[in-house]
Amino acid sequence: MQWLTDNFITILDGVAFGLLLFTIAIGLSLILGVLDVLNLAHGALYLAGAYLAVQFFTGRVSIWVFLLALVMASVLGAGAGAGLAFMMRPLAGRGHLDQALLSLGVALVLADLISAVFGNDVHTVSPPGFLSGSPQLAGFTYPVYRLAVILVGLVLALVVYLVVERTRLGALARATVIDAPMVRAMGVDTRPFVAGIFAFGTVLACVGGVLGAPILGAYPGLDQYVLILGLVVVVVGGVDTVRGTLVGALVIGQVEVLGVSLLPRYASFLVFATMVVGLLLRPGNRMRVAAS
Amino acid sequence: MTATISPARTSAHAAVRGGWAGRLRRVLPVATVLAVAVAPFGVTPPVSSALTRMCAFAVLVVGLDLLTGVAGLPSLGQAAPFGAGAYAAAIVATRLSPVAPLQLVAGAAAGGLLAAVIGWLAVRLRGINFLMITLALAELVHALANQWSSLTGGSNGLVGLPFIRIAPAGPPLVATGYVLWYVLAVSAACVAVVVVVSRSAFGRTLRGIRDNEGRMRALGYATFWPKYLVFCIAGVLAGVGGSLWVAQAQFVSPGSLNFEVSALALMAVVIGGRGTLYGPVLGAALVVLVRYELSPYLAGRGMLLLGGVFILVVYLLPKGLAGGRARRSA
Numbered sequence: 001m002q003w004l005t006d007n008f009i010t011i012l013d014g015v016a017f018g019l020l021l022f023t024i025a026i027g028l029s030l031i032l033g034v035l036d037v038l039n040l041a042h043g044a045l046y047l048a049g050a051y052l053a054v055q056f057f058t059g060r061v062s063i064w065v066f067l068l069a070l071v072m073a074s075v076l077g078a079g080a081g082a083g084l085a086f087m088m089r090p091l092a093g094r095g096h097l098d099q100a101l102l103s104l105g106v107a108l109v110l111a112d113l114i115s116a117v118f119g120n121d122v123h124t125v126s127p128p129g130f131l132s133g134s135p136q137l138a139g140f141t142y143p144v145y146r147l148a149v150i151l152v153g154l155v156l157a158l159v160v161y162l163v164v165e166r167t168r169l170g171a172l173a174r175a176t177v178i179d180a181p182m183v184r185a186m187g188v189d190t191r192p193f194v195a196g197i198f199a200f201g202t203v204l205a206c207v208g209g210v211l212g213a214p215i216l217g218a219y220p221g222l223d224q225y226v227l228i229l230g231l232v233v234v235v236v237g238g239v240d241t242v243r244g245t246l247v248g249a250l251v252i253g254q255v256e257v258l259g260v261s262l263l264p265r266y267a268s269f270l271v272f273a274t275m276v277v278g279l280l281l282r283p284g285n286r287m288r289v290a291a292s
Numbered sequence: 293m294t295a296t297i298s299p300a301r302t303s304a305h306a307a308v309r310g311g312w313a314g315r316l317r318r319v320l321p322v323a324t325v326l327a328v329a330v331a332p333f334g335v336t337p338p339v340s341s342a343l344t345r346m347c348a349f350a351v352l353v354v355g356l357d358l359l360t361g362v363a364g365l366p367s368l369g370q371a372a373p374f375g376a377g378a379y380a381a382a383i384v385a386t387r388l389s390p391v392a393p394l395q396l397v398a399g400a401a402a403g404g405l406l407a408a409v410i411g412w413l414a415v416r417l418r419g420i421n422f423l424m425i426t427l428a429l430a431e432l433v434h435a436l437a438n439q440w441s442s443l444t445g446g447s448n449g450l451v452g453l454p455f456i457r458i459a460p461a462g463p464p465l466v467a468t469g470y471v472l473w474y475v476l477a478v479s480a481a482c483v484a485v486v487v488v489v490s491r492s493a494f495g496r497t498l499r500g501i502r503d504n505e506g507r508m509r510a511l512g513y514a515t516f517w518p519k520y521l522v523f524c525i526a527g528v529l530a531g532v533g534g535s536l537w538v539a540q541a542q543f544v545s546p547g548s549l550n551f552e553v554s555a556l557a558l559m560a561v562v563i564g565g566r567g568t569l570y571g572p573v574l575g576a577a578l579v580v581l582v583r584y585e586l587s588p589y590l591a592g593r594g595m596l597l598l599g600g601v602f603i604l605v606v607y608l609l610p611k612g613l614a615g616g617r618a619r620r621s622a
Binding site for chain 1: 423424427429435436555558559562598599602603610
């Protein structure tokens with residue numbers, strides 16, 4: 001019990017970080033699941049969102065500026081997602097590896113453009129004024145902003161869960177993951193909603209960048225860090241379930257934050273050890289491992 | 293493979309192979325090696341060093357092509373065995389001996405061992421999943437190099453490595469031309485080995501797995517072992533590439549294990565032409581040229597240019613610069 005009170009703040013930080021990872025990973029996972037495309041540009045889009053926050057969050061930021069930044073990030077993400085889906089369409093006949101390679105090229109170009117515009121400095125971003133401060137809460141002081149991120153992340157997880165598991169659109173998406181040609185054979189045009197899912201994923205990446213900027217900052221190389229942790233979450237959580245991604249994100253969030261605090265020397269190994277264990281233990285993967 | 297195609301096309305292939313194009317294909321590798329070998333007499337030392345880096349990188353890339361192009365396993369984590377080889381060579385150089393062949397063996401062993409560990413897990417997956425796991429595990433090795441400071445020097449890396457020597461009693465190779473000759477000899481031998489492996493029965497097995505793994509299994513192949521073996525071979529080659537890179541740079545840092553190295557290697561394979569072996573060697577030269585040599589003249593935006601070229605190649609030249617002619621299985 002004493003241990004829990006000692007590390008309560010760290011655990012809460014881990015939850016906030018995990019939910020931030022969820023916004024990245026759920027997009028990656030949906031795009032990977034529905035389109036079978038590994039979007040390696042996801043980290044670069046997160047970075048674009050983070051630098052958007054750098055640009056907007058100067059001085060005392062009002063709620064309107066904050067909302068404007070989120071709207072801008074959504075527009076940017078939607079445009080990027082639609083653009084990427086459009087760019088990938090001519091490659092559809094050539095297999096998914098070429099599409100992943102294309103997104104790698106886009107990621108490198110985008111990251112280099114960002115560093116050309118913003119330079120190579122490490123930017124720290126302060127949270128918007130109405131969400132700054134750290135009030136007392138049952139004996140603990142904790143930044144309001146991180147609580148807000150936790151709240152937003154939970155709402156987002158709930159919304160995505162309900163859409164994917166409880167709506168007709170979600171049912172179509174799940175059906176496309178399992179057997180896309182069959183869905184098409186039943187007279188459903190999968191193309192528009194495939195582009196829609198792509199755009200939804202990239203919107204989450206950009207919005208995640210804005211939300212995460214006051215926590216992680218913005219610097220060159222952050223794109224790779226975020227992309228790789230997102231991939232780890234996808235690997236741990238599995239491609240086809242929202243719940244799995246959420247659990248994976250929360251686990252990796254704890255391992256990354258609590259791990260750094262308790263075992264600073266081994267933190268980075270813990271993340272990957274978790275991944276390897278998850279990869280070997282998940283029933284679907286155990287089957288896939290056994291099959292080859 | 294050609295035997296199963298219609299007779300008319302087979303004879304056309306034979307004509308191409310026997311004609312001037314075929315002769316060019318046989319002469320070109322020798323001509324390239326000779327041209328690089330005489331280069332130190334005509335160019336400045338920085339150009340020689342650039343050629344050395346190209347040769348070293350080409351070993352990494354040609355191994356990756358064996359894995360990606362021939363066996364159909366696209367790895368985005370080849371920086372791991374490359375970096376392991378680089379560190380092993382550097383550690384041998386600082387603590388044990390400046391003898392280059394010793395560093396080479398250490399680098400090859402480190403790359404191969406690391407690949408044996410990573411591959412045990414990775415080759416059970418295919419396609420995008422393989423890409424993901426190799427990327428993630430390479431990132432783990434990157435973290436390891438940063439953490440294990442007593443061995444790797446942490447984020448500072450290992451600096452000031454002594455000039456290499458060919459023999460324990462021999463003189464140190466201070467002149468860039470000698471280093472180039474050493475690196476060229478080793479990398480030419482490596483490329484030759486890869487060509488032989490690719491044309492062997494083992495190479496045909498790998499192509500079979502790439503094109504239809506299910507059928508290969510139905511034919512009675514335990515496909516795990518060829519895939520595991522080719523992953524280890526690619527690891528050894530990456531390790532050799534790393535040790536050659538260090539022989540020139542006399543420096544190693546966690547940057548050698550960066551995602552960027554993996555990405556550059558895969559880009560070189562794709563730009564050159566997957567599965568053609570000599571195309572990716574060309575791709576390696578191009579990538580090193582733009583990323584490391586021309587970047588200062590491009591206001592540091594070499595990666596932007598490379599990314600752009602890469603996107604164009606993915607669209608316009610699906611088979612890479614080496615094109616379709618080399619598609620026939622050698």
